[in-house]
Amino acid sequence: MSATGIGAPVRRKEDYRFITGKGQYTDDLTRPGQTYITFVRSPHAHARIRRIDASAAKGMPGVVAVLTGADLAADKVGSLICGWAITSKDGSPMKMAPHPAIANTKANHVGDPVAVVVAETQAQAKDAAEKVVVDYEVLPAVVDPAKAQAKSAPQIHEVAPGNTIYEWHLGDQKAVEAAFKGAKHVTRLDIVNNRLVPNAMEPRAAIAEYDAGNDSLTLWNTTQNPHVARLVISAFVGIAPEHKLRVIAPDVGGGFGSKIFIYPEEVVCLWAARKVNRPVKWVSERTEAFVADAHGRDHVTHAEMAFDGEGKILALRAKTIANLGAYMSTFSSSVPTYLYATLLSGQYEIPQIYCEVDAVYTNTVPVDAYRGAGRPEATFVVERLVEVGAREMQIDPADLRRRNFVKKFPHQTPVIMAYDAGDYNASLKKAMELADVKGFAKRKRESARAGKLRGLGYSTYIEACGIAPSQAVGSLGAGVGLWESAEVRVNPTGSVEVLTGCHQHGQGHETTFAQVVSDRLGIPIENVSVVHGDTDKVQFGMGTYGSRSGAVGISAIVKALDKVEAKAKKVASHLLEAAEADIVFENGQFKVAGTDKVAAFGDVALNAYIAHKFSGQELEPGLKEGSFYDPTNFTFPAGCHICEVEVDTETGQVEVVAWTAVDDFGKVINPMIVEGQVHGGIAQGVGQALLENTTYDTDGQLVTGSYMDYTMPRADNLPSFRVETTETLAPSNPLGIKGCGEAGAIASPAAVINAITDALGTEEIAMPATPAAVWAALQKVNQSRKAAE
Amino acid sequence: MPAVSMTVNGKPATADVEPRTLLVQFLRENLRLTGTHVGCDTSQCGACVVHVDGKAVKSCTMLAIQAEGANVTTIEGLANGSQLHPMQEAFREHHGLQCGFCTPGMIMTAVDMVNRKGNELDDHTIREELEGNICRCTGYHNIVKAIAAGARSMGTGGARKAAE
Numbered sequence: 001m002s003a004t005g006i007g008a009p010v011r012r013k014e015d016y017r018f019i020t021g022k023g024q025y026t027d028d029l030t031r032p033g034q035t036y037i038t039f040v041r042s043p044h045a046h047a048r049i050r051r052i053d054a055s056a057a058k059g060m061p062g063v064v065a066v067l068t069g070a071d072l073a074a075d076k077v078g079s080l081i082c083g084w085a086i087t088s089k090d091g092s093p094m095k096m097a098p099h100p101a102i103a104n105t106k107a108n109h110v111g112d113p114v115a116v117v118v119a120e121t122q123a124q125a126k127d128a129a130e131k132v133v134v135d136y137e138v139l140p141a142v143v144d145p146a147k148a149q150a151k152s153a154p155q156i157h158e159v160a161p162g163n164t165i166y167e168w169h170l171g172d173q174k175a176v177e178a179a180f181k182g183a184k185h186v187t188r189l190d191i192v193n194n195r196l197v198p199n200a201m202e203p204r205a206a207i208a209e210y211d212a213g214n215d216s217l218t219l220w221n222t223t224q225n226p227h228v229a230r231l232v233i234s235a236f237v238g239i240a241p242e243h244k245l246r247v248i249a250p251d252v253g254g255g256f257g258s259k260i261f262i263y264p265e266e267v268v269c270l271w272a273a274r275k276v277n278r279p280v281k282w283v284s285e286r287t288e289a290f291v292a293d294a295h296g297r298d299h300v301t302h303a304e305m306a307f308d309g310e311g312k313i314l315a316l317r318a319k320t321i322a323n324l325g326a327y328m329s330t331f332s333s334s335v336p337t338y339l340y341a342t343l344l345s346g347q348y349e350i351p352q353i354y355c356e357v358d359a360v361y362t363n364t365v366p367v368d369a370y371r372g373a374g375r376p377e378a379t380f381v382v383e384r385l386v387e388v389g390a391r392e393m394q395i396d397p398a399d400l401r402r403r404n405f406v407k408k409f410p411h412q413t414p415v416i417m418a419y420d421a422g423d424y425n426a427s428l429k430k431a432m433e434l435a436d437v438k439g440f441a442k443r444k445r446e447s448a449r450a451g452k453l454r455g456l457g458y459s460t461y462i463e464a465c466g467i468a469p470s471q472a473v474g475s476l477g478a479g480v481g482l483w484e485s486a487e488v489r490v491n492p493t494g495s496v497e498v499l500t501g502c503h504q505h506g507q508g509h510e511t512t513f514a515q516v517v518s519d520r521l522g523i524p525i526e527n528v529s530v531v532h533g534d535t536d537k538v539q540f541g542m543g544t545y546g547s548r549s550g551a552v553g554i555s556a557i558v559k560a561l562d563k564v565e566a567k568a569k570k571v572a573s574h575l576l577e578a579a580e581a582d583i584v585f586e587n588g589q590f591k592v593a594g595t596d597k598v599a600a601f602g603d604v605a606l607n608a609y610i611a612h613k614f615s616g617q618e619l620e621p622g623l624k625e626g627s628f629y630d631p632t633n634f635t636f637p638a639g640c641h642i643c644e645v646e647v648d649t650e651t652g653q654v655e656v657v658a659w660t661a662v663d664d665f666g667k668v669i670n671p672m673i674v675e676g677q678v679h680g681g682i683a684q685g686v687g688q689a690l691l692e693n694t695t696y697d698t699d700g701q702l703v704t705g706s707y708m709d710y711t712m713p714r715a716d717n718l719p720s721f722r723v724e725t726t727e728t729l730a731p732s733n734p735l736g737i738k739g740c741g742e743a744g745a746i747a748s749p750a751a752v753i754n755a756i757t758d759a760l761g762t763e764e765i766a767m768p769a770t771p772a773a774v775w776a777a778l779q780k781v782n783q784s785r786k787a788a789e
Numbered sequence: 790m791p792a793v794s795m796t797v798n799g800k801p802a803t804a805d806v807e808p809r810t811l812l813v814q815f816l817r818e819n820l821r822l823t824g825t826h827v828g829c830d831t832s833q834c835g836a837c838v839v840h841v842d843g844k845a846v847k848s849c850t851m852l853a854i855q856a857e858g859a860n861v862t863t864i865e866g867l868a869n870g871s872q873l874h875p876m877q878e879a880f881r882e883h884h885g886l887q888c889g890f891c892t893p894g895m896i897m898t899a900v901d902m903v904n905r906k907g908n909e910l911d912d913h914t915i916r917e918e919l920e921g922n923i924c925r926c927t928g929y930h931n932i933v934k935a936i937a938a939g940a941r942s943m944g945t946g947g948a949r950k951a952a953e
């Protein structure tokens with residue numbers, strides 16, 4: 001391993017600009033003549049828009065335009081869409097309601113845009129927005145997914161009777177019922193997977209600029225996938241043809257899924273920029289983000305697991321209601337279906353699985369993928385069932401897991417996925433050693449002496465990453481292919497630019513991708529730059545989410561590098577006057593096998609461009625190759641997280657006192673970056689388990705609408721983490737990469753709740769396990785203990 | 790519009806501003822010092838931390854006119870020319886940043902922490918002192934490591950003290 005090659009903890013190339021304040025986020029950019037836009041948003045969860053009076057607003061200083069949903073409709077701007085078609089069990093298609101970028105007749109959640117003001121300054125736009133008078137007829141609202149399908153519930157969209165988007169299922173219901181009949185033990189759980197607000201620290205922002213001379217538009221946008229944004233905005237919303245729309249994602253400050261989606265705001269900025277013929281800038285405020293950015297999770301589930309007398313799992317069944325909010329966001333339909341039910345086999349051999357999912361509309365902010373997307377929900381169901389099952393059957397939870405682990409690969413689960421490689425025993429064993437599970441009983445006694453309850457919880461999770469084989473996802477309803485593309489451009493001086501369709505917003509691609517190139521071509525890492533985030537520069541791309549940039553994005557780079565090497569060998573054969581078959585490439589040098597003739601990589605690059613050593617008939621000049629890589633399978637990162645907590649019985653305060661993670665991500669390019677990804681994921685999962693809740697009142701007002709009420713994990717809520725890896729290579733891609741971005745968030749909530757319930761001696765604790773909730777649970781335990789005495 | 794004058798990163802800065810202009814807006818919009826970020830509207834995230842007369846301040850929580858005559862240091866003024874401040878170095882060395890959005894505020898807070906608490910900072914102190922700074926990416930693990938290391942290297946001979 002070289003100091004900058006694959007496997008080295010190379011310090012990040014991108015850091016210099018961030019630590020010196022020279023990052024260029026969307027809000028840091030200014031366009032000449034720029035105006036500012038402010039969204040007037042519905043204060044009601046459900047209300048008919050009777051009339052909008054903009055006359056006072058139009059007269060305010062600095063106002064350039066006031067625009068409404070009626071103007072948008074008059075200009076025939078298309079609806080936003082959900083790009084993954086799900087079919088109900090009765091064969092009917094999902095009920096996708098129109099989603100205008102500005103509501104025209106009815107507002108369907110608090111925060112739904114109803115008008116916009118464009119003005120010379122941000123302050124003027126905000127002042128004028130206050131003067132837009134909207135006459136609402138307030139309608140009853142529904143926010144609870146478990147109540148959305150009730151006959152008495154208010155109807156949100158005409159196309160979706162009973163607010164039901166789809167009633168979907170997966171698996172063999174009859175076989176599952178039969179398996180349950182033969183069970184020795186059945187574990188049952190009711191689970192609420194709490195709604196979360198992603199809260200990337202950089203609020204979303206957009207600048208749109210119209211070039212009247214060329215009739216083209218440019219959008220600077222906080223997006224994780226600029227090409228997909230361009231495709232949707234062009235093909236579906238119809239703002240501009242694809243070749244007349246340029247989308248640039250500059251530095252983006254975190255995404256976690258929330259910046260995948262195509263939102264109303266960027267569409268409106270583009271439309272308004274053309275209308276006022278000036279650049280239009282929007283920067284979300286944090287409080288605005290709470291009602292404008294897609295939320296995550298929000299499942300209500302009943303789940304059961306059947307065991308035989310030896311603790312072998314016979315079957316699993318689950319019924320889930322998934323809240324998709326007021327509109328179907330870009331990928332929302334896939335999250336509680338193909339990203340959820342397909343992972344219900346966990347790391348276990350489960351002969352039969354059946355899952356039903358009803359997706360519903362409510363008068364809440366749309367819900368879509370958030371770090372893990374479906375897989376944290378699945379892991380929580382499986383890992384809670386296994387843990388509780390072990391406790392009920394009085395089997396050691398690690399032992400029960402071992403008895404049921406998949407041990408032979410490939411393994412076909414009953415829910416589509418075919419696991420290709422893994423060693424679940426290895427990660428469990430290593431995690432148990434590192435966490436000193438043997439010493440837990442002693443630590444528990446010590447805690448008890450200090451008046452505290454100590455608990456230990458496991459989560460042996462699996463996820464499907466490397467999203468995704470295009471044919472496979474196409475057959476499941478995806479509207480796009482999920483390959484990735486790369487171009488490797490070798491310059492005449494031997495430096496290299498890698499153009500990737502992935503986008504970084506914290507992941508460190510500028511470093512890891514350069515490591516792969518430096519390793520392969522034997523050139524210094526300083527001589528490699530990574531270009532991303534601009535549809536005018538990068539050939540095409542599907543963006544970054546689903547832990548796909550390593551497994552899919554790097555694989556595309558490797559394929560392009562293969563072609564570069566093949567072409568360079570041809571050039572070298574002319575340069576060294578040897579047969580192409582005799583040229584070998586080692587340590588950055590082209591050699592003629594069995595001789596001492598060599599040419600440095602830089603010499604070959606130069607000769608590829610000056611083209612003096614070969615004729616145009618023999619070889620094309622240049623050294624630049626591209627590739628599109630379509631994965632042959634998902635990848636299956638898996639591992640074991642062990643959480644240890646201490647509960648203060650007086651206050652209900654839970655302290656996470658130790659965290660051990662052992663993950664199998666396949667080949668690791670940069671262990672420092674991978675560990676950082678795991679840390680961040682765990683923190684988000686601990687946030688879900690202990691702190692973060694999204695509360696709507698029955699009128700549909702978001703009660704937790706700012707950092708005053710929504711508890712973000714802070715440094716003193718978290719421990720330091722012990723993070724290690726095991727390695728089985730993913731057989732489906734050239735380097736064996738599995739992906740690491742979401743693992744922490746997928747594994748951790750179950751580990752925390754398993755630890756808390758272990759400490760408390762009751763399974764009845766919902767997320768987030770706030771001090772109040774834990775204290776209340778403890779009182780219940782004490783009361784039932786007293787009653788029993 | 791009232792005029793406001795202050796010294797920012799060692800240079801005089803003067804402008805006419807609306808009275809409601811926040812210090813962070815003055816820095817970002819009038820002076821184009823966009824390294825100071827805005828991550829919230831309730832004074833809780835710390836992305837906007839700068840030093841005013843040597844003390845860490847959330848620049849979203851102060852009016853520009855309140856900083857009249859003050860000496861302000863932003864992330865752009867922390868390095869000594871091309872020589873990074875030891876705390877900047879430590880964040881890079883210990884992978885204390887991912888998306889980089891919280892980073893300027895974290896670094897300015899960290900330098901202030903060292904100025905107040907000294908060069909030997911244990912994890913517990915650092916975590917408590919980070920109460921006013923939110924990071925969504927790193928889980929804080931590496932930020933805590935970076936601050937401890939940066940604090941030590943601010944104390945050793947080769948490194949210079951904070952910019953103030």
Ligand code: FES
Nearest residue numbers: 832833834835849
């Ligand atoms: S922007 Fe100042 S604390 Fe968040």
Ligand code: FES
Nearest residue numbers: 887888891924926
């Ligand atoms: S590095 Fe992204 S918020 Fe801290």
